[in-house]
Amino acid sequence: MKVWKIFLFTLLGLFFAGCLESSPNTTSDKVDDPTYSNNTDPTLEGMMFIFAENSETILGTQDSTARASERPQMKVDFDYNFSIGKHEVTCEEFKTYSKMQVVCKGDSLPITNVNYYDAILFANERSKAEGLDTAYVYGSALFDADNHCLSLGNLIFRTDVEAYRLPTEAEWTLVASKNWNPSKGWNSNNSKYKVHTVCSSDTSASVCDMAGNVSEWVNDWLSKFKDTTLSNFAGAPDGGTLGERIIKGGSFRDAPNATTLYSRGDVYTVTSSTAADYVGFRLAIGKIPNPTWMSSTGNVSSSVISVLASAGEMRSYTGSFHTKLAFRNDETGNLVYIDYSNAILSAIEIADTIDSFHPDISPDGKRVAFCTKPEGISGISSLYVRDLNETGSNLVKLDVESAAIPRWGILASGDTVIRYVDDAGNNTDDATFQAHALWQVPFSDGKFGTPEKLLSGNYHDGYDAESEFAVSGARLLRAHRNGKDTVWYGGEQACNASLANDGTKRTLFLDFGGSIGQSFAETSYNAHKALLVADSTGNLTQVIPAPDGYTFDHTEWISGSTSNVAVASLTNEAGAHQKIAVVGLSRAKVFEIVEGEELWHPCLWAKRTEKFSELLNSDSAGVYYTSAGGAVDVILRYKMELLWEYRNAANVLILGSSRSNAGIAPKELDSAYFAINASNVPNSLYETRYLFENYALNHMPNLKYLVVSLDIDMWWKTKTNEIENYFYKAYKKSPGFVYDKNHEFWKSGYPAGLAEHTENSPGNSIYREWLIPTRGYKNEACYGWEEEASVDKIVTWYEDNPEFFKAHVEELEAILALASKKNITVIGVIFPMSPKFVETNSFGRYGLSRSKAPELIDILQSLSKTYTNFVLMDENKMGNHDYTDADAQNRDHLCSVGAIQMTRRLNSLLDSLEQLHP
Numbered sequence: 001m002k003v004w005k006i007f008l009f010t011l012l013g014l015f016f017a018g019c020l021e022s023s024p025n026t027t028s029d030k031v032d033d034p035t036y037s038n039n040t041d042p043t044l045e046g047m048m049f050i051f052a053e054n055s056e057t058i059l060g061t062q063d064s065t066a067r068a069s070e071r072p073q074m075k076v077d078f079d080y081n082f083s084i085g086k087h088e089v090t091c092e093e094f095k096t097y098s099k100m101q102v103v104c105k106g107d108s109l110p111i112t113n114v115n116y117y118d119a120i121l122f123a124n125e126r127s128k129a130e131g132l133d134t135a136y137v138y139g140s141a142l143f144d145a146d147n148h149c150l151s152l153g154n155l156i157f158r159t160d161v162e163a164y165r166l167p168t169e170a171e172w173t174l175v176a177s178k179n180w181n182p183s184k185g186w187n188s189n190n191s192k193y194k195v196h197t198v199c200s201s202d203t204s205a206s207v208c209d210m211a212g213n214v215s216e217w218v219n220d221w222l223s224k225f226k227d228t229t230l231s232n233f234a235g236a237p238d239g240g241t242l243g244e245r246i247i248k249g250g251s252f253r254d255a256p257n258a259t260t261l262y263s264r265g266d267v268y269t270v271t272s273s274t275a276a277d278y279v280g281f282r283l284a285i286g287k288i289p290n291p292t293w294m295s296s297t298g299n300v301s302s303s304v305i306s307v308l309a310s311a312g313e314m315r316s317y318t319g320s321f322h323t324k325l326a327f328r329n330d331e332t333g334n335l336v337y338i339d340y341s342n343a344i345l346s347a348i349e350i351a352d353t354i355d356s357f358h359p360d361i362s363p364d365g366k367r368v369a370f371c372t373k374p375e376g377i378s379g380i381s382s383l384y385v386r387d388l389n390e391t392g393s394n395l396v397k398l399d400v401e402s403a404a405i406p407r408w409g410i411l412a413s414g415d416t417v418i419r420y421v422d423d424a425g426n427n428t429d430d431a432t433f434q435a436h437a438l439w440q441v442p443f444s445d446g447k448f449g450t451p452e453k454l455l456s457g458n459y460h461d462g463y464d465a466e467s468e469f470a471v472s473g474a475r476l477l478r479a480h481r482n483g484k485d486t487v488w489y490g491g492e493q494a495c496n497a498s499l500a501n502d503g504t505k506r507t508l509f510l511d512f513g514g515s516i517g518q519s520f521a522e523t524s525y526n527a528h529k530a531l532l533v534a535d536s537t538g539n540l541t542q543v544i545p546a547p548d549g550y551t552f553d554h555t556e557w558i559s560g561s562t563s564n565v566a567v568a569s570l571t572n573e574a575g576a577h578q579k580i581a582v583v584g585l586s587r588a589k590v591f592e593i594v595e596g597e598e599l600w601h602p603c604l605w606a607k608r609t610e611k612f613s614e615l616l617n618s619d620s621a622g623v624y625y626t627s628a629g630g631a632v633d634v635i636l637r638y639k640m641e642l643l644w645e646y647r648n649a650a651n652v653l654i655l656g657s658s659r660s661n662a663g664i665a666p667k668e669l670d671s672a673y674f675a676i677n678a679s680n681v682p683n684s685l686y687e688t689r690y691l692f693e694n695y696a697l698n699h700m701p702n703l704k705y706l707v708v709s710l711d712i713d714m715w716w717k718t719k720t721n722e723i724e725n726y727f728y729k730a731y732k733k734s735p736g737f738v739y740d741k742n743h744e745f746w747k748s749g750y751p752a753g754l755a756e757h758t759e760n761s762p763g764n765s766i767y768r769e770w771l772i773p774t775r776g777y778k779n780e781a782c783y784g785w786e787e788e789a790s791v792d793k794i795v796t797w798y799e800d801n802p803e804f805f806k807a808h809v810e811e812l813e814a815i816l817a818l819a820s821k822k823n824i825t826v827i828g829v830i831f832p833m834s835p836k837f838v839e840t841n842s843f844g845r846y847g848l849s850r851s852k853a854p855e856l857i858d859i860l861q862s863l864s865k866t867y868t869n870f871v872l873m874d875e876n877k878m879g880n881h882d883y884t885d886a887d888a889q890n891r892d893h894l895c896s897v898g899a900i901q902m903t904r905r906l907n908s909l910l911d912s913l914e915q916l917h918p
Contacts, residue, residue: 185212
């Protein structure tokens with residue numbers, strides 16, 4: 001920022017000092033707040049300068065009915081100023097800087113149907129056009145045919161750069177709170193459910209359309225809130241296991257009384273790749289000094305741990321998508337882990353008060369052991385085991401006086417044990433070394449057994465039970481071999497030793513520029529500048545140099561897998577453990593995978609996987625979800641896993657939208673009915689037909705009943721709607737679907753191993769927990785039908801475009817015809833919605849005139865005369881149903897209680913059909 005500009009705004013800021021107060025959750029007609037009134041940024045076109053320094057705002061709410069992610073209230077104060085766009089970025093502006101192909105109905109309309117990636121790339125392009133640095137840097141980018149960005153690898157947001165960016169949630173809320181009046185914005189009451197020219201609703205507002213027109217992307221990952229005050233809050237350091245982002249403000253489809261300042265989400269899960277015709281964005285510019293971040297586990301930090309490697313890149317080293325990394329964040333003393341089986345990666349910190357060193361992941365990848373003293377430090381150390389999840393649940397402590405540097409092992413009997421030493425001190429003195437011992441303790445069912453002594457000597461760097469071979473590297477490189485203790489490496493100083501677990505008895509370690517190492521490497525180097533590998537006799541076999549500007553520390557072999565891979569911290573010239581890297585010994589390559597402030601003691605685990613079929617391409621087969629995907633993709637990924645796994649067992653298949661996803665619980669059906677709920681979100685009959693025709697008919701030989709949700713209020717969607725019809729274009733970012741299509745959906749026969757490939761492909765651990773145990777049903781909490789039955793689509797869409805409804809009827813008829821050929825009965829379900837819609841002129845959440853709905857339902861009912869394999873199950877009954885508040889999640893979805901009632905009624909219908917057609 002130019003010096004004269006800083007001086008000018010400093011004077012103005014002093015003039016307006018004390019004028020900035022925040023009342024974020026109230027409606028206000030105030031339009032002359034000096035925060036941004038009449039202070040257009042003179043050097044940045046379309047931007048308003050915000051005097052935020054020494055001000056505060058409130059995020060969240062105390063309303064107990066709000067989403068958990070929106071509670072409680074949290075104060076944020078600012079010690080910096082910034083600029084923000086007067087209005088949302090328009091189509092004309094977007095086309096000026098973006099390479100993405102867009103179709104706009106007017107240049108002065110806000111740009112929509114852009115995801116987070118598209119928005120930040122636009123910000124970068126405007127920065128470059130004006131000679132500025134960029135706020136966002138990334139390693140790789142994936143685009144579709146229209147230059148719509150699907151994914152950005154190694155994405156980093158730079159807070160210390162003066163560049164265009166998206167506003168933080170705190171910045172956005174601060175500005176919006178000064179003129180918050182949703183009734184004056186373009187909303188469902190006045191917009192005719194379409195977007196309008198920017199700044200055309202409340203023309204007196206200095207910053208326009210924050211409460212209406214289109215909702216807006218902000219910069220933050222979705223974070224938790226705490227009842228506290230944070231300075232310069234910048235959100236979460238990453239998106240957690242769901243990869244969630246935030247959108248703010250109301251849109252043309254939202255009712256004013258349902259538009260709140262604290263809202264931060266949408267109907268569906270919002271990720272970086274989400275796009276919608278009611279979501280746009282505005283820009284901000286300005287550095288964020290000393291930002292604070294709060295993780296998904298509620299840990300507040302002044303630094304960010306960035307994941308640099310994708311799941312696919314990690315698999316290229318470990319040979320498995322099921323790879324996990326655990327390490328110590330030395331700034332906090334907490335354990336952090338990354339689960340690379342998730343396509344969307346997150347560094348999850350397990351926050352508590354236990355100082356955690358030397359984590360080691362269990363052989364099954366589900367737990368982590370750690371101690372409270374690091375290598376080289378004598379004294380009492382405690383050993384713990386906990387689950388490797390966000391809360392670090394089921395924490396247990398080994399009841400001994402001292403235990404340090406745990407390492408998991410599996411005995412020949414198959415029993416799992418943990419080996420440890422009773423002191424982590426250095427091994428320079430022979431007597432002191434021999435005074436301590438290596439121990440082993442069984443661990444099963446979350447409990448420790450009775451410890452037993454294995455060896456005298458502080459051998460804490462690995463043990464081979466078959467040959468009683470052990471190593472220790474804390475000042476000296478010691479080995480226990482053939483029943484004898486010996487010192488390797490000529491007695492020169494060494495540390496960070498690790499014994500391979502693949503039976504080769506190789507030891508990797510670091511030295512201090514020792515003469516033996518330099519002679520072997522045929523070059524001179526400094527301390528920790530080379531990773532050395534010795535064979536079972538202590539002779540050097542390999543040396544790998546550290547990257548320029550870094551040295552190695554905390555070197556360890558990978559566990560769980562036989563891959564020829566190690567992991568290490570990388571220390572910069574200032575001594576900070578800034579990165580973690582994978583070391584591929586076969587390639588002699590060092591690959592950086594994580595970056596932060598102080599990252600210690602990495603442990604890398606990979607699941608041993610079988611090669612299921614040489615005929616299937618492991619990069620494509622069953623890979624239905626990648627980092628380019630969002631909630632739609634990950635839901636379908638697990639539905640496909642269920643389909644392939646139970647293709648022969650299932651005789652009932654449920655297809656449809658989020659209503660059937662939450663409304664029918666397969667395991668609540670009697671044992672005679674083995675059901676899979678393959679509903680996806682969002683869904684149209686076009687998607688239902690695609691899945692039924694190409695997968696179910698080809699690969700489910702025992703299928704007898706197809707249950708289909710008939711969401712007639714949503715039948716305004718067209719077959720070419722990219723967002724609502726996944727199989728029009730969006731599927732192309734999922735290699736598995738493209739692979740299936742290229743092989744004609746395996747009509748000639750199921751390819752052996754496809755189910756296993758799908759199970760081992762990238763996914764999301766949270767969705768797995770939700771969907772796999774229930775066979776695809778999403779168990780939802782019960783909040784009731786909502787206070788108001790608001791409508792998200794123009795009610796008269798059928799009158800305006802009756803061909804939309806007709807097209808869906810034709811699609812349903814196509815499904816019925818296909819099912820008839822295989823003697824499959826189709827049950828069409830109209831799911832219950834809020835009975836409060838009876839008081840409106842709308843059939844349901846997405847419109848359809850109540851006056852028209854009965855005759856359209858009659859059209860569906862009449863199909864049973866043409867197709868004898870069709871049964872209509874109308875559980876909505878024009879809102880006059882018996883599903884109460886206790887049965888509902890929201891105004892158009894059942895919760896777990898209602899799902900049981902719905903499923904039991906479906907069971908009764910199936911029983912009656914069985915009697916007719918046994």
